[in-house]
Amino acid sequence: MKKINKDIGSFSEDLAKKYLEKNDYSILDCNFKNFLGEIDIIxxxxxxxxxxxVKSRxxxxxxxxxxxxxxxxxRSIIKVANSYINYKRLPNINVRFDVIEVYLNLESTNFKINHIKDAFRLN
Structure with a gap:
């Protein structure tokens, strides 16, 4: 089941990347990982x-x-984001945290994307 969930997650992230690119976002990194955690798309x-x-259901x-x-x-995402910003030396950049929901359909290849901009903030 874990592999299936990972495959679904990868598929959903690919759909989200295509959606973002179609909407004029430039993809910088995907699945950025460090000891603090992971960010799906930057x-x-x-x-x-x-x-x-990216979350799917x-x-x-x-x-x-x-x-x-x-x-x-x-909190985990924010910590990894701060680490990424330091690693890439982007100290004064404005940051937004989004969630992309991917609704999949078991009976077809149809899907729906809901892009929640500014889903949460740094505190």
Whole structure:
């Protein structure tokens, strides 16, 4: 089951990347990992650095995808984002944290993307 979930996650991230590129975002990094955690997609639009968490679901039995980006997950993403910013030497860049929900369909290849801009903030 873990491999299936990983495959679904990778597929959903690919859909999210295509969506972002189609909407004039420049993809900088995908699956950026360090000892603090992982960021699914790091992109840029104009002068804004955007950190994207991708969540997918076939149904809402376990809640909406965005609901899994809880306070603890947000803190983890923020820590990794700060690490990335330091690593890439981008100290004065404006950052936005987005969530992209990918709703998949078991019966077809149809899917729906919901892009939640500014889903959470640095505190």
């Amino acid at each position: 992109c840029k639009k104009n002068t804004l650095l955007i950190i994207v968490e 076939y149904n809402n039995n376990y809640g909406l995808p965005r609901e899994s980006v809880n306070f603890s997950k947000q």
